[in-house]
Amino acid sequence: MLDTTPEGRAAAALQALGDALEGGDIDAALARFATDCYWRDLVSFTWNLRTMEGKAQIRDMLESCLADTAPAGFALLPGEPVTEEEGIVTAWFSFETGVARGSGILRLNDGGIWTLLTTMAELKGHEEPQGFARPLGAKHGQGRHRPSWKEEREAEARSLGYSTQPYVVIVGGGQGGIGLGARLRQLGVPTIIVEKNARAGDSWRNRYKSLCLHDPVWYDHMPYLPFPPTWPVFSPKDKLGDWLEMYVKVMELTYWTGTAARSARYDAAAKEWLLTVDRDGEEVVLRPKHLVLATGMSAKPNLPDFPGMDRFRGDQHHSSQHPGPDSWAGKRAVIVGSNNSAHDIAAALWEAEAEVTMVQRSSTHVARSETLMDLAMGPLYSEQAVRDGITTDKADLIFASIPYRLMAGFQIPLYEQIREHDRSFYEGLERAGFWLDFGDDGSGLMMKYLRRGSGYYIDVGASQLIIDGEIALRRGQVTEVTEDGLRLDTGEELPADLIVYATGYGSMNGWAADLISQEVADRVGKVWGLGSGTTKDPGPWEGEPRNMWKPTQVEALWFHGGNLHQSRHYSQCLALQLKARMEGIPTPVYGLQEVHHKG
């Protein structure tokens, strides 16, 4: 008799799929999928981050990867109940490949497997030393001249980068580089993180003083060492900086502060990079096998080139250089831009009693932080989710199990709900002249972030100041900067003592151009974006963020970053790819990123 409970259906589908894959029977495997189907793989079958859409793509992947992968042991995860909601059965499972252990999430609809996520968790024989396998620490037994933990750490600090070479160098020591460095450390991959600032965490400390994270704490944990339950919902920048600084120390990372990466070139014969850095004034040439750029999506300021900027007699700077509002009481401040930084800086200047005008040059999406927390984040990343047993790791996998192709469709009704929930707020903004959007297709903030990484404000209070006219708003383009302010294409002149250019950041690709060469940067092509064919994210459709956390067209060059959630989760994929290469485990890459756009 057929077992028609959700558990029974999931177990049957998983077993049939597992049997087919284990037996190398691609047709039988495909027969388990629904017509409309998706398989997202994080480095377990493809040694890549790939979403296969439809049976043809799945067939192509399996024909290329199945024999090498040798998957086996598919089994429902004990302790994770199978659920059914609106006709969709969701189940968690574990599996193995020839070289690794993994886990995944399966969704069934009436036609069969609708979505499948497979993700690598650990390499066999190279498991992380934690839990039962954690190091002993003390040296029990007897032995002559055993160094202490401190002596070992000091010896490593002296030698790595000089008498011994790191396998990986990570350029950029923000949360991205640090989290990846921690994972590589646990995997025993010798790594140096180079950071231009004097202390870990300075990339946060150096920002405008009112800055707090716009994402809540449950979304922001670093690997291994979560924030304590006393941690604030939205981390103040300096507190986050202190956390990162202690994390570097506690996780025993080799982290070179005051170190600027000057130039890099790849020696294809030796299969290693020659990376020249300036370490506190000393030139050091590092020869890692792999180079990871983790310089952040917000590391290369986009300073505009308005006519007349050189003649302005007040203070002007990019938002990344803005020190805070303290000396601007009673002065006139103009903020060019209308995204997160623009709003935060405008509000802080208003608080300090400056006279603030915001110049909005293009439409902007706004969503209230509180509403996002309740309606968008809540189910996966909230205190309630934690109480409901959704650990950070589980939330990350659930989020990863939604194919990017389907995501906008899931987001549109959510943002319709948000629009309704905050109707009077949005009406107020529009009455104040704010040029509002919800993304090209109404899919809101998350999709804007994934597609273009810009174009929104998570409201923590500045919007009300705009609604109330406390922050003046102008719509238009800047035609020129004058001695005393700036002029808009509306003809209006805005007198200013201070101009803040909250005009965003360049692509991570630009960093590769600066550090390596324009030719290499062009070979890599555009970094970030899904190819959605929406504003600032031209097609063709890619199905995954371009060039992030996965092999690029340039050998041994990797890009890492994103928000704290992405840095945490995808650092695991990237660390496993690097570890496998170090151990000489074959890593045949399926579907290497093609380049359709230069950076």
Added chain:
Amino acid sequence: MLDTTPEGRAAAALQALGDALEGGDIDAALARFATDCYWRDLVSFTWNLRTMEGKAQIRDMLESCLADTAPAGFALLPGEPVTEEEGIVTAWFSFETGVARGSGILRLNDGGIWTLLTTMAELKGHEEPQGFARPLGAKHGQGRHRPSWKEEREAEARSLGYSTQPYVVIVGGGQGGIGLGARLRQLGVPTIIVEKNARAGDSWRNRYKSLCLHDPVWYDHMPYLPFPPTWPVFSPKDKLGDWLEMYVKVMELTYWTGTAARSARYDAAAKEWLLTVDRDGEEVVLRPKHLVLATGMSAKPNLPDFPGMDRFRGDQHHSSQHPGPDSWAGKRAVIVGSNNSAHDIAAALWEAEAEVTMVQRSSTHVARSETLMDLAMGPLYSEQAVRDGITTDKADLIFASIPYRLMAGFQIPLYEQIREHDRSFYEGLERAGFWLDFGDDGSGLMMKYLRRGSGYYIDVGASQLIIDGEIALRRGQVTEVTEDGLRLDTGEELPADLIVYATGYGSMNGWAADLISQEVADRVGKVWGLGSGTTKDPGPWEGEPRNMWKPTQVEALWFHGGNLHQSRHYSQCLALQLKARMEGIPTPVYGLQEVHHKG
């Protein structure tokens, strides 16, 4: 019909007890207890740490405390299964008092309640801001001149101890003072921790270089922020030092480094202490309402006074001053003492190829670390326990639920098992001439620790060196130190280039004498020990450690410390007692510690 399942019996007993207590019916409450019974209360009924033994003591406590306590709402804790083992039913419960919420553990035997633990978890209206109640961090909305997190922290650092006074000063910034400081911070009790060393963690860093914790990581967590799963089983001292340093920062403690407490006196009229400290050369007088001595059980070296010490021409120092073995290769080292430090230092000197002799002056208990981990710690504090759902908080409560009176009886069979398990090891030690004991009553290490805080070695390898004769062993008393070594009462002379006096530490009471006065120290009396009537722990029986974490005979003077487990758990009791006093909540103390012995 009677419900005779463990759940049913526990629910019935708890309800009957709860009803009786809620109704103020002491006779009815007592009727629920077995003849042989124990009630341990941690500040919820008694505003003290007290174990009532037998019905007469319980009656006395209830007659004194019940009306004030106003307990209510006794209920089995959902999610904690009631268990039955060897006829004993164990159940977890929660309850309230007039001012607090608490939890506890109940054990039933055939006669009724055998053991009862009641412990305060939080004060109503003064809950810690964590989880759902964590701070927001960001300042949402609008407001003029709001300081940033960093500005607030800086302002607090400038004012506290100068223009504003702390409610509590903790003298001693080791793990004890730090953990208590963290709890007080969460409770909003203005606190300064004064630490003589230059950096938090230095009290560990300054010890001999091979030192690692002898207790495993699961036993050692600090409040709020547990060690990550990558943390070693036995923390190396410098790594622990770094952890404590970052903890102080991350938990936002006001922690004065380089600050020596010079003198203190209590102004009974103003009900505050005048504590004079030297802060980096500046004399500061602090006026806290409460003074906590958290200077550690190992803070006041016990340097012996052997005749002739002044004429010794080699190096001699107390074990706390021992820098490590590095310059002693080929030299003759004599270690006076045979407890943990003596063994660790002897082994490290042997590793560095010194010629090492240990002088054993009295019998010593030895237990192998590995065996202790398996047989003694494992059920509560181990990776397996964590996997079995025994969180640190749960393990602490389970441990706390065993009345001290019963503990030795539980430990004796364990140490019989250990003796059997490591029979050949112990035989080897005795063959080597080692003077072994298992405590006066064979109850082993934990009881020695609780009774006298000394007299044992947790073996991590040195014992084998003694068995093998690699470390020479002598039994006897030191009669004098000569120019070239020392002489024993056996007549033997031991030539030495180095003498290490691993002769232990003075009582915490000595600290009170130094800082305040001998008169006050004598009023406090002996600190530590249970009054077991065994070696170095004279009776009468106290039932709880003397003067630790609870009110003493000296108003507003408190002692805090112990191992990492005790510091973690009992810092909660102490923090709640201090918070209640700050908030003006009545805290009538039942059964204030009587003094039978001077320090």
